[in-house]
Amino acid sequence: MTQAAIIASDMPPASPAADRSGRRKRRNALLLVLPLLIFTLVSFVAPIVIMLARGVSEPEITRLLPLSRGPLATWDGTALPSDDTLAAVIADLAAAQRQRQAATIAKRLAAIRSDLRQPLLAAARAAATPPGLTPEGLLALDTVWRDPASWRALAELAQPFTDRYLLQTLDLTRNASGEIVSVPDNQAIFLAALGRTFGIGLAVTLITLVLGYPLAYFICQQSPGLQRFMLLFVLLPFWTSVLVRTAAWLVVLQTNGLVNDTLMALHVIGEPLKLVYTRSGTILGMVHIQLPFTLLPIYSVMQTISPVYVRAARSLGATPTAAFWRVYVPQTLPGVAAGCLLTFILCLGYYITPAILGGPADQMLSYYVAYYLNNEINWSMAAAVSTVLLVLTILFYIAYSWFTDPTAKATR
Amino acid sequence: MNATASSNEAVSTRIFRALMAVFCIAVLLFLITPVIAVIPLSFNAEPYLTYPLAGVSLRWYATVFTSDNWLHALKSSLIVATATTLIATPLGTFAAFGLMQLGSRTRRIVTGLLLLPLAVPAVVVALALYISFSRVGLANSYAGLIIAHTALATPFVVVTVSATLASFDYTLLRAAASLGSGPIRTFRRVVLPLIRPGVISGGLFAFITSWDDVIIALFIAGPQQRTLPRQMFSGLREQLDPSIMVVATLMIAVSVVLALLVFVAKRKSPA
Structure with missing residues (x-):
């Protein structure tokens, strides 16, 4: 609670004058918020509503x-x-x-x-x-x-x-008598795209967890100076634009790129691997971009964990492995949940990285929004796909806030 | 017997620790290598993007800085990012200051609303703004792009300034009022100097949000408003040459400089 709130709750609503000044203070506060509130409503909320309406009308x-x-x-x-x-x-x-x-x-x-x-x-x-x-x-x-x-x-x-565009995003349509049926197999693309979006998101989330959890733990074990130095390696890419990092991977992964050259020089492979315009290239690029998002919440939770619990477990006879898995890891789970959910949510909306590092079969939901807008010039269909993406994102954000909001935890 | 068991345990622990260290250093290198790898390629003497470099030269820098396309893109990016920063920073700062003085329930609801742009995927925002802006003639215009970037940037300002305000001593406001200072003067002379680090960081975040954006620019910018990332995106899909690495290097440099400025601003924070 802020100091102001504490002070305010300490003061009894004694005189009508104090009451009036409190009301004036709140009105002034509202006046300060109002410009941004109006701006957000007009230039963000209203366009979203217009887009949602567009998905069900033409x-x-x-x-x-x-x-x-x-x-x-x-x-x-x-x-x-x-x-x-x-x-x-x-x-x-x-x-x-x-x-x-x-x-x-x-x-x-x-x-x-x-x-x-x-x-x-x-x-x-x-x-x-x-x-x-x-x-x-x-x-x-x-x-x-x-x-x-x-x-x-x-x-x-x-x-x-x-409702035909929204139905189409689920590979459904209405037949001649108005019943909802599946579209013919050769037109069914969206459930596959949805599955791919979830699949890539899940793969990226798991890989960032497998790479990020040990790294966060390792950084926590170092001296403060070394911790800062190592965090630099995490934060420098984090600060670099997604496009620049995707471009870097395009260069590094190409046929004569750094990765292929190194593997060839080490005689790991006989001929260059095809890494760009593939699913693995897409996932690799996305893992690189998302790793800090998974790692940082885990790291900040790990920093607050007192070593006494593991020490207590050890002194009570637990093996190091048991102490780690049964005492240490459970304490880090809030960070793991927050980091993984954040990464998964951000993955759902990826457009740039699959567009540059992926092939035609690796495109995610966002691609179809751009495709229907630019190639098919069908705004309603673009809006319908966009609606699906928005609804999915909001559902996972609700889960996210449930995991990260302390008030939600108290009622759990 | 007991001694051998515990020494075995010690050896396996040490091996495990070493493997863990190797793994973690590899992950750190994985994070940093691609970002570092593009920089030397921008100095390549030949039009290839491969190592070893054929020679060192500044020819691609010359290409970029004499190319109308790139210079125009740089100008667009600077115009849009600067305007976004100048609009988003005061909007977000005033809102954050007002939010702190609202009742906790109103504050939660309004904050949630103001931070909404952070939660929505960029493509969804881009499409929504494109559909809406084309009705009112804002698509394919600087104004449209600046409004869009401002909508995405203000949440960062609100979050950053709010964080600084969390340690703000509100008795100072009453002290200033009791000494006869009006609200505007109090804000300028008392509040702003104390929260300046947060305001500066917020402004830098706003700048970088606009500077790095590709998707919004891809959807709602016309050929006249092609920003640097937008031009780079087309380049990546059309023809890949070291001039793109020059632009990538410049963008990395800008990111690093802005990150350092945020770091310095935080250092100076009184909190």
Whole structure:
């Protein structure tokens, strides 16, 4: 507790004047926090909310179907839509064609039903060409338009909110009758990506623990001067940017890089190993970046552990091994939990290191966010993948704060 | 018999200790080697990134410092990081000072909210800002990049300054008030001198957050705002030559200098 809080609790709320000055103090305090609070709300929280909304909606498509949106939403979905509804669709398609946006609708419609792309483009062209298109003309244009299922697909596209992108991030989709089913195997990529993200995160966490725990223990055993010197080796890379360190690994791991040259010179290997653009390269780079994050919390817990417990265990007849594992290690577990969870959480969001050191089969969830934004130009899908990443991160942070927050521990 | 057993134990302990030391030194070398290894490569006379060096030269430094792309990237990085520092430091410092004077429950909630940017993966923030900024014309602009970096940097300022404020003696505020000093004067003349090390460290953290960022720049910077890390990222994926090692070396140098400054600031801290 801060001194101010102690002083405040010591003072009885004696006079109304003191009460008023306390209130004024709190108001002043709030005024100091307010600028940053507003800044964070506007430039961080609001964008996140907008992104979450984007993952379940597609405003640019909805905007292109202003007239048909309503009628398609109220249509019962069994028989063909009424002539009025068809006329509205024709008007929207003609407008879209004139704005050169028909392809945008066709592309998104094809994501729901791939065989509708060409018929929709043809319908939009016909609608925008004088003398236009009548409802009967539209139905006669292609056999697909006489199938209510095609109209259900268009009705789904016109809805203001959709769960199809979130479903897609779990390799799920809706079939013609609206039930949630798995996507065909050749389109299923996300569960594998999710598994890979967890797998790489777990591997990196375990390796950093295996390397970091002994090192933290070793550093703790040294004299204070030597401790500072050794920590320099941990902190210098820690301070260097992730990109620079990833670039360093790219150079060190390449075919004629330091690692291959050294191993060849030592006759450990006969020919260079392929280390860049591989899973092992990615994991190696990530271990290097995350090791300080795992090590430092363990180190700071170890520094607070008094040697008397191990000494007591030894004097009671425990072997050094037993004293270490049954007395020392349990005391370090809070640091281990904090360090490992932090590393695991940070690993979930990795983008740079797999992008540079990994191959196409080593990309993690973040890659798909960038891919859908830059390559597919599908913001909603990018937002949906991003939503999954955000939810996972928050869940693990809750676990993290549970392990590190002293108030949570007290209630445990 | 007993004596041999205990001497056996001593020998095995010593062997174990030696192995442990070798292992730990290897891990320390693993941490430091890649960072150190790039530095000599930036002085290579030939366009290769391999050892042994073909000769020592400054030609790649000359390449970088005469290249429009790199110089423009350096300028962008300096503009964005400086602006971020100048905005994030006062915002974070005032907020940290205000937070300390709030009731403990309000403080916990507000702090959690202010530190939220630390918890969200960079790609998520980058996409959210890109989608939002493109609606209001802030995508592909310096202003957008500076706002984004400031959002990511302020939590570091809040954390660092709060740590310094934890040892701040609040009776000083009442002393100053009883001597007739207004809140602004008290802050400038009493509070700021005492928490200056924390404010400086916070500012340095803000600078390095912006200086090192790739992902936000990748998503929301246009060709005009290409920062140094952004340019380096493209270089790594397109063509790898020693000029990238020059930039990497410069970035390591900046990190080391900033780390040293933080260290010095902490040393001067009265706490």
